Amino acid sequence: MKKSHIFGIIIIAVAVMVIVSTAGDASTYVSFGEAQELAEKGNANMIHVVGALKKDEQGQPVGIQTSPDMLSFSFIMVDQDNLEQEVIYNQPMPMDFLRSEQVVVVGSYKKNKFIADKILMKCPSKYQENEIKVGEVR
Amino acid sequence: MIHTFVGNLGHFLVITAFVSVLISAFSYWKAQRSDEIAKPSWLSYARIAFYIHGASVFGVVASLFYIINSHYFEYHYAWSHSSAELPVYYQIATFWNGQEGSFLLWAFWHVILGAILINTNKFWEAPIMAVFAAVQAFLLSMILGVVIFNVKFGSSPFILLREAMNAPIFQLNPDFVPKDGSGLNPLLQNYWMVIHPPTLFLGFATTIIPFVYCMAGLWIGKYKEWVRPALPWALFSAVTLGIGILMGAYWAYETLNFGGYWNWDPVENAIYVPWLVLVAAIHTMITFKKSNNALKASMVLSIATFILVLYATFLTRSGILGDSSVHSFTDLGLSGQLLVYLLTFTVLSVWLLGKTWSKIPTSEEEVSTYSREFWIFMGAATLCVMAFQVIIPTSIPVWNAIVELFGGISNVAPPADQVAFYSKWQIWLAVILALLSGTGQFFWWKKVDKQKLKESLFYPAVISLLGSGIIIVVAKVTEPAYILLLTAGIYSIVANGKILFSLLKTSPKLAGGAVAHIGIAMMLVGVLFSSGYSKIISLNNTGMIWNKDFPEEMNTKNLLLFQHETVQMGDYSLNYKGLRKEIDGFPGYVSTSAIEAFGDAYKVVARKDIEWKGKKYFSEGDTLVLDNPENSFFEIEYSKSDGKKFTLYPRFQINESMGMQVYSPDIKRTLTSDLYTHVRTFPDPESETEWNEMEEVTVKVGETFFVNDFVARVQGIERITEIPQVTLGPEDVAIKARIVISGADEDYIVEPIYLIKDRMIGLIPEEVKDVASKITFLNVHPESNSFTFGINTTQKEWVILEAVVKPYINVLWTGTLIMVLGFAMAIRRRYVEFIKMRDKGQEE
Numbered sequence: 001m002k003k004s005h006i007f008g009i010i011i012i013a014v015a016v017m018v019i020v021s022t023a024g025d026a027s028t029y030v031s032f033g034e035a036q037e038l039a040e041k042g043n044a045n046m047i048h049v050v051g052a053l054k055k056d057e058q059g060q061p062v063g064i065q066t067s068p069d070m071l072s073f074s075f076i077m078v079d080q081d082n083l084e085q086e087v088i089y090n091q092p093m094p095m096d097f098l099r100s101e102q103v104v105v106v107g108s109y110k111k112n113k114f115i116a117d118k119i120l121m122k123c124p125s126k127y128q129e130n131e132i133k134v135g136e137v138r
Numbered sequence: 139m140i141h142t143f144v145g146n147l148g149h150f151l152v153i154t155a156f157v158s159v160l161i162s163a164f165s166y167w168k169a170q171r172s173d174e175i176a177k178p179s180w181l182s183y184a185r186i187a188f189y190i191h192g193a194s195v196f197g198v199v200a201s202l203f204y205i206i207n208s209h210y211f212e213y214h215y216a217w218s219h220s221s222a223e224l225p226v227y228y229q230i231a232t233f234w235n236g237q238e239g240s241f242l243l244w245a246f247w248h249v250i251l252g253a254i255l256i257n258t259n260k261f262w263e264a265p266i267m268a269v270f271a272a273v274q275a276f277l278l279s280m281i282l283g284v285v286i287f288n289v290k291f292g293s294s295p296f297i298l299l300r301e302a303m304n305a306p307i308f309q310l311n312p313d314f315v316p317k318d319g320s321g322l323n324p325l326l327q328n329y330w331m332v333i334h335p336p337t338l339f340l341g342f343a344t345t346i347i348p349f350v351y352c353m354a355g356l357w358i359g360k361y362k363e364w365v366r367p368a369l370p371w372a373l374f375s376a377v378t379l380g381i382g383i384l385m386g387a388y389w390a391y392e393t394l395n396f397g398g399y400w401n402w403d404p405v406e407n408a409i410y411v412p413w414l415v416l417v418a419a420i421h422t423m424i425t426f427k428k429s430n431n432a433l434k435a436s437m438v439l440s441i442a443t444f445i446l447v448l449y450a451t452f453l454t455r456s457g458i459l460g461d462s463s464v465h466s467f468t469d470l471g472l473s474g475q476l477l478v479y480l481l482t483f484t485v486l487s488v489w490l491l492g493k494t495w496s497k498i499p500t501s502e503e504e505v506s507t508y509s510r511e512f513w514i515f516m517g518a519a520t521l522c523v524m525a526f527q528v529i530i531p532t533s534i535p536v537w538n539a540i541v542e543l544f545g546g547i548s549n550v551a552p553p554a555d556q557v558a559f560y561s562k563w564q565i566w567l568a569v570i571l572a573l574l575s576g577t578g579q580f581f582w583w584k585k586v587d588k589q590k591l592k593e594s595l596f597y598p599a600v601i602s603l604l605g606s607g608i609i610i611v612v613a614k615v616t617e618p619a620y621i622l623l624l625t626a627g628i629y630s631i632v633a634n635g636k637i638l639f640s641l642l643k644t645s646p647k648l649a650g651g652a653v654a655h656i657g658i659a660m661m662l663v664g665v666l667f668s669s670g671y672s673k674i675i676s677l678n679n680t681g682m683i684w685n686k687d688f689p690e691e692m693n694t695k696n697l698l699l700f701q702h703e704t705v706q707m708g709d710y711s712l713n714y715k716g717l718r719k720e721i722d723g724f725p726g727y728v729s730t731s732a733i734e735a736f737g738d739a740y741k742v743v744a745r746k747d748i749e750w751k752g753k754k755y756f757s758e759g760d761t762l763v764l765d766n767p768e769n770s771f772f773e774i775e776y777s778k779s780d781g782k783k784f785t786l787y788p789r790f791q792i793n794e795s796m797g798m799q800v801y802s803p804d805i806k807r808t809l810t811s812d813l814y815t816h817v818r819t820f821p822d823p824e825s826e827t828e829w830n831e832m833e834e835v836t837v838k839v840g841e842t843f844f845v846n847d848f849v850a851r852v853q854g855i856e857r858i859t860e861i862p863q864v865t866l867g868p869e870d871v872a873i874k875a876r877i878v879i880s881g882a883d884e885d886y887i888v889e890p891i892y893l894i895k896d897r898m899i900g901l902i903p904e905e906v907k908d909v910a911s912k913i914t915f916l917n918v919h920p921e922s923n924s925f926t927f928g929i930n931t932t933q934k935e936w937v938i939l940e941a942v943v944k945p946y947i948n949v950l951w952t953g954t955l956i957m958v959l960g961f962a963m964a965i966r967r968r969y970v971e972f973i974k975m976r977d978k979g980q981e982e
Contacts, residue, residue, distance in 0.1 A: 003507070004431075011519055018527045018563070025559050026534060027551040046554030070938060071694040092696055092819045092938040095799055106554045117554065 027106065032077075032085040032114070039109035046108045046117060051079035053103060061098050077103060089116040097121060140212045140313055141205075145296040148201030149283065152294065155194035155245075156278040162187035163271035170264040170358070181264060185256060188271065192249040195278075199246055202239065202295050206232050212315045214302035215239070215295045221321035223740065228322050231331040234339075235322060237455060237472075238295035241280045243336060247343035248274050255347070259367055259976070265354035266347075273346055276479045280472060293472060324768055324791035324800045330389035334382065338409070341379030342447055345416060347371035348423075349444035349487075352437050356490045361498050365423050365436060366975060370968040372423060372440070376416045377961035383409055384954050395801045395816045397942055398669065399950075402556040404459050407532040408450035411525045416443040418521035425514045430501040432511060435518065437498070441487045446529075448480045458535050508587055513578035520574065524567045528560060561669075565619050568662055572626035575655045576633035598636050602629035613667070613945075623666050630659035647967050654960025657953045664950025668812075675708040675813075676941040696818055699774070701908065701935040702882060714937050715773040715883060716908045718787065720765035726750045727771055727787060728762075731886045731908045736862065739767045745887045768792055772817050772937050776806070788817045788939065811945040820937045827905070829912060829930040836919070836926045846911045846931045850879040850888075855925065861891060861902070870895045875915050875925060879906065890915035890927070903928075910934040 029048045030038070038047065053061040054076040063076035063086070074088045075097075087105055100121035107116040165184030169177050202215065206229050211217040219239075220232045234240045252270055256263055283294020299316065300308040307314050322331075348368040355364030386406070391399035400406060419439035426432040453459055456473035506512060534550050541548035553559035580594050606625040615621055638652040676697040699705055699714040706712075718727035719742075733742040741761055748756040756762055771787040786804040793800075803816035835843045842851045853876045861872055871894045879886040886906050892915040893900035903914035914928040 003512075007515070007519070011523065014523050015526060018523070018530060021563070022531045022534075022553075025553045026531065027554040029549040029551050048551040048554070069694075069698050070936075071696050071698060090694055095819050095822050 031081045032079045032083045033081060035114070036109060044108055046106055048104055048106050049077070049079055049114075050102065050104050051077045052101060053098070054078050054084060064093075064098070066093060077105065085114050087114045087116050089119055094119075094121070140298065140315065141208075141210050142298075144201050144204055144210070145213060145298065148198055148205075148296040149294055151194045151197040151201065152278065152281055152296070153284070155191050155198060156275060156282055158187045158191040158194060159271050159275045159278060162191055163268055163275060166264050166268035166271060170268060177264075184264070184267065188252060188256065188267065191271075191274070192253060195242075195245055195249045199242060202242065203229075203233055205296075209319070211317070211319050212298055212300075214297050214299045217299050217316055217319045219319070219322060221319040222317075224322060227329070227332050228327055231326060232322055234335045235326060235331075236295065238281045238293055240335065240339065241277060242295065244339045244343055245274065245277050245281075247340050248277065248346070251343055251347065262351065262354055262364075262367060265358050266350040269350040269353045270346060273350075273483065276482070280475060290471070291475065321793060324793045324798055325393065327766070327768075327791070328389065328393055330385060330393070334385040334389055337378060337385055338382030341375060341382045344371060344375035344378055345412065345444050345447045347375065348416075348419065348440040352440040353487060353490060356437070356494045359494075359497070361494070362426070362433060365426055365433075366972055368440065369420070369423050370965050370972055372416060372420050373961055373965045373968060376413065376420055377958055377965070379409070379413050379416065380961070381958060383413060388951070392805065393802045395803060397814070397816070397940070398672070400669075402560040404532050404535075404552075405454050407528045408453045411529045411532075412443050412446035412450060414521045414525040415439055415446055418518040418525075419443055421514050421518045421521075425511050430499045432515070434495075434498055434500060435515070437491060439518070439522075441491065445480070445484050445487065448483060452476045452480050453532070453536070458539055508581070508591065510578065510581035513574055513581055517571065517574040517578055520567055520570050524564060524571075527563045527567070531559070565623055569619075569622045569626045572623070572630040572659055572662055575658065576626075576630035579634055579637045579652060579655065595633070598629065598633040602632040605632070613671075617670070620666055620670050624663060627659045627663040627666070631656050631663075634659070647963070650960050650962070650964030650967060652960070653963060654957050657955070657957025657960055660953025660956060661950050662953075664946055664948070664953055668944040668947035668950055671945050673943045673945075674940065675943055676939060696938050696940050698936060698938050701910070703934070707941060709778055710776045713775045713777075714935075715775055716935070718771040718773050720769060720771070721748075722763040722765055724748070724750065724755050724762075727773065729884055729908070730770070731906060732884070733762060740764050746885065772820070774815060774937075774939065776813075786813075786815045788815055790817065790820070809948060811943055812947050814942045814944055815939055818938045818940055821935060827932050829932050832914070832928040832930050834916060834926055834928050836924050838922075838924045845879055845913065845929050846909050848879045848881060848909050850877050852876070852925065853878050858891070861893070864893070864895070866895065869897075873915075873918070875927070877913060877927070879909050881908065888913045892916075892918060907935055
């Protein structure tokens with residue numbers, strides 16, 4: 001066998017490993033229900049859950065708890081299947097968190113609690129693409 | 139009034155530029171295919187068309203900048219990216235802030251590069267420029283903004299606001315012009331936004347040159363000859379793209395708050411990948427003379443680089459990345475057009491390569507382990523594997539889109555911990571790369587056998603093992619992967635250093651490669667320490683966890699600082715001194731308590747004399763101009779136990795019209811490490827303050843009392859005749875108390891007002907955030923010449939911050955500069971080589 005062949009085989013092998021590793025480490029978008037099932041099966045991989053804060057009739061978020069030192073907080077999130085789940089986050093609450101309309105949490109279940117590793121939020125922008133502030137006409 | 143002329147002119151010039159570049163492409167194609175008699179006329183025709191194209195593009199650039207600079211907010215581009223108060227240098231940044239402007243910047247570079255190619259290389263002009271102009275036509279089509287058969291081609295930067303938006307105001311008044319634009323995103327208000335995009339886009343634009351030479355070579359059957367003129371450009375492209383990427387990294391480090399310079403974000407990856415492939419292409423191109431095998435690889439890699447740049451463009455601009463990236467542009471509905479652009483050149487180049495593949499000379503000779511081809515091939519392959527490992531996960535959103543296109547459901551998300559995921563692969567590949575770059579250099583100059591190799595490698599190996607051993611012990615490097623990377627990096631520095639040393643004596647012009655490799659190896663070592671050993675020093679080490687549900691490893695990483703309260707953090711004690719502003723013409727920062735707003739966003743009034751290092755800059759009552767009303771700074775003082783002090787000013791920016799809040803770090807730089815501090819959050823300025831119950835004090839002028847544990851003194855009482863937002867009648871009386879509260883570093887002025895208006899008593903209290911108090915002027919006692927004040931206190935102001943030490947980050951930045959120097963030396967050498975051959979008439 002020529003050296004270039006061996007070389008080619010090694011490269012292909014590494015490429016396959018890369019793909020396998022990507023498939024293995026890729027996360028998924030799931031609901032809390034599916035996430036719980038995964039966790040019960042012993043799958044501790046971090047997953048993405050899309051949802052929103054739980055809000056009362058007046059649209060005020062409910063169930064937010066902040067630690068006394070303000071360095072961590074927990075909140076109740078409703079996923080797209082309307083399932084509620086308390087989420088714990090070990091970072092200070094971002095200033096516009098309560099205003100967010102959509103939340104994506106990346107994390108996993110630990111002892112029946114959902115621990116978020118990362119939170120992505122989508123806030124309703126005060127800046128509306130289709131809204132023009134009508135001021136004086138020049 | 140709506141200024142339609144400049145927009146119409148701009149749009150006309152875009153169309154002219156598009157048509158003329160198509161004509162140029164066609165004429166160059168004809169020139170290449172015609173005989174010697176017809177050729178010159180086609181050539182000059184093509185050239186004229188290209189210059190008309192160039193002049194039109196310059197005209198388009200000038201028109202768009204004129205619109206921005208004149209604040210013509212009737213244009214959508216100016217309205218959505220600029221504002222009336224934006225200084226000129228940010229207007230330049232605004233120019234390429236939008237998608238259309240950045241396409242225009244890219245096209246602008248193409249014009250300049252095209253003109254250089256036309257004037258430096260007559261032999262290759264026709265075939266390369268035919269491909270070049272075709273690519274440019276696709277690029278121009280992105281900003282064309284014309285509708286043909288109900289299909290929209292491109293998004294014009296010259297559309298008016300009323301054409302872009304269906305706002306009700308335009309039905310009432312079609313000539314409505316907004317008074318101000320939305321402004322530039324606060325994140326982008328940075329000098330890097332002025333220099334990073336042009337550099338990056340020059341890098342992007344130059345990747346076309348090796349591509350067009352390769353395509354031209356395949357087309358006209360000059361399978362080997364294209365490499366020589368393409369090589370200096372490939373080097374130039376790689377260094378420009380590299381500088382562009384690192385500028386972006388440095389900008390992110392200095393301004394963004396994810397805590398580092400590289401985040402493996404899809405947009406970062408999309409540029410990193412073509413850069414790696416381009417560097418691989420350079421290496422195979424350099425070896426091609428010795429081995430015909432490297433020729434095919436050079437072709438594939440040169441083409442792949444360009445296609446990957448197009449793919450990166452597609453990823454970042456089509457909206458396919460969605461929420462998975464912070465940098466991507468907003469979707470302009472160009473995804474179809476971008477896809478056609480990408481596929482056209484992919485299919486064209488693969489077809490051309492496939493058609494000629496069997497004619498490309500190859501060598502059947504077995505490659506020896508002791509040949510430079512072997513080592514370079516290994517290096518290029520490693521670079522390609524690195525690129526492959528990054529592009530596959532980055533393409534997950536594309537994969538989801540393809541599955542959904544065929545009716546399937548795919549819920550694959552990017553790896554949850556991107557940094558860990560990419561690093562675990564890249565670090566091992568970097569080890570291999572460093573070892574190859576150290577060893578491969580020894581084969582560079584002459585064929586070496588086993589014995590000679592052992593001799594030349596012996597000392598570098600011993601020195602680097604000793605050196606890295608010492609560093610491992612001193613710096614306590616324990617992670618096996620880190621130990622290997624460090625050793626490999628040091629080995630590469632030492633081995634290339636040895637080559638450099640011997641070259642400096644004989645032929646220093648050839649030393650570019652060695653210098654660039656030393657730079658890269660230093661960068662690897664710098665990344666290893668600054669990222670691998672970055673240490674959060676604001677970590678909560680008390681072991682106290684608020685919520686018992688928290689797993690034990692979840693210690694909080696941030697520190698809460700109340701204003702004026704000292705907190706110990708590692709070797710430092712920290713004190714948050716308050717919120718600061720930057721004033722035009724003042725060297726330092728000014729406390730927000732020392733200034734007062736009066737309705738004008740940019741102007742404030744000084745409440746007391748403002749000094750800096752003993753020199754008085756402003757007097758009480760002066761009107762001061764804020765540098766940028768969107769910016770506020772948190773003054774954080776660090777003191778060490780030995781009494782040494784320094785102050786950091788992390789920043790907070792707010793853009794009301796965009797509803798954006800942005801925190802930026804401040805960095806204490808020393809030779810060996812950076813101390814990086816950024817604020818995570820602070821009390822929402824818009825939230826209501828909760829006050830404690832009021833305490834009353836009755837004092838005379840000059841007497842002292844306590845406000846929230848601070849000593850306060852009534853300095854004076856005066857009758858005033860004007861109060862903002864209150865109209866005083868002839869019968870009304872208003873008096874103002876001036877109270878001075880002595881803080882640790884500065885005095886705070888409070889001026890509550892007692893008012894009798896229309897025989898009713900009105901009290902206008904004043905808040906001092908720095909003392910967390912509010913003082914109300916409650917009563918006047920003429921009989922005893924004393925006054926009663928009410929004092930409410932509240933929670934002190936606070937910030938939550940994260941502090942991170944990044945050791946030896948300067949090794950990374952120094953390595954970058956050395957790498958750039960190495961590239962510059964190599965470019966010079968290859969260019970001189972090309973010019974010599976061209977002038978000898980051998981460029982055929």
